[in-house]
Structures are given as structure tokens and as C-alpha cells.
Amino acid sequence: MSTSRRGSLQAEIKQSRPFRSPGQEATLALRRTASVIGRVIGRVIEPYGLSLAQYNALRIIRGAGTNGIPTLAIRDRMVEEGTTITRLLDKLETAGYIRRERSVPDRRQVICYVVPDGKKLMDELDPLVDDADAEVMSALSASQLDQLIDLLDIVRAANAEKGAPRSDRSSTG
Numbered sequence: 001m002s003t004s005r006r007g008s009l010q011a012e013i014k015q016s017r018p019f020r021s022p023g024q025e026a027t028l029a030l031r032r033t034a035s036v037i038g039r040v041i042g043r044v045i046e047p048y049g050l051s052l053a054q055y056n057a058l059r060i061i062r063g064a065g066t067n068g069i070p071t072l073a074i075r076d077r078m079v080e081e082g083t084t085i086t087r088l089l090d091k092l093e094t095a096g097y098i099r100r101e102r103s104v105p106d107r108r109q110v111i112c113y114v115v116p117d118g119k120k121l122m123d124e125l126d127p128l129v130d131d132a133d134a135e136v137m138s139a140l141s142a143s144q145l146d147q148l149i150d151l152l153d154i155v156r157a158a159n160a161e162k163g164a165p166r167s168d169r170s171s172t173g
Contacts, residue, residue, distance in 0.1 A: 044132045068111040
């Protein structure tokens, strides 16, 4: 990496000492970048009363179509872990965007379905979020974007088993 680019994160977060390693710098740069992009996308969806996590869950539920999707499957597909899925779905249901039904014959399983108001909201948000996605990546050429995707795929694949495994104790469904 050129010396002119090295240190931009260090200056941005006002860190006076150098990073302990290039790995630390890359990890922090990735996390900081994800945070910045999350704020950009958040500013698009927040006027519609959704958090990023709610938006992500609603996209997953809409994508499941008319068959719906089990609560735990939504949790497993979320971009970020952290929010309890039950609380998140409670908010979406209260807002009138989804409905939940107990599965038959396994009444322990809850299936989530998008309702017309939820689909309408997502149809309205899709082009806005698509534009924001394009805008946040507009600094990269097409080949750089492909390279970034490939590099992130490699990092995710190499670390998928190292992260804390998802467990049923973090959510009810």
C-alpha cells in the first residue's frame, strides 16, 4: 500500500500510534467502512420508520414469497447479528408490515409473511436503497468493485467457522 493512503484511517479515528499490524488496520478499516455505509443506508430508510435490522428482516420476509419463512431462518439470514429477532419482528408486526402464524403441525415454529403494506413499503424503498448502494460504491471502478467483492468473499469464507456460532438461546421463535 502506498504511504499516501496508509494512515487515512489512523487520522480519521484520531489514533496517534500506528496500528499493531496490517491485519488490525484492515479489520478496523473494514468495520469503519461498514459503519459509514450503514449510516448512509440508514438515512435513506429511517424516514420510513425502519432501522437497518428491520429493513433487512422485511427484505428477507418479502423474498420468501407467499410460503412465508420461519423466524429462525430469518435470524440466520440477517446481515448482522445482535438484535433479538423476536423483538424486531414484534416491531414489524405492530407497524403492520408482516404477520406471524404458528406452523401446523409444529406449533413451536412461527412463520412470517409480508402483508400488502409491507410489500408496498419495500417497493417504494427498493429504488432509493439501490441508488444509495450505487452511490456509496461510486468511488470504485467496475473492476475494483469486482475485486472488492472477491476479497470480501475470501475473508468471510476463511472466517465463517471462527465466529461465534449462532445458537437457539439468542432468540425465540
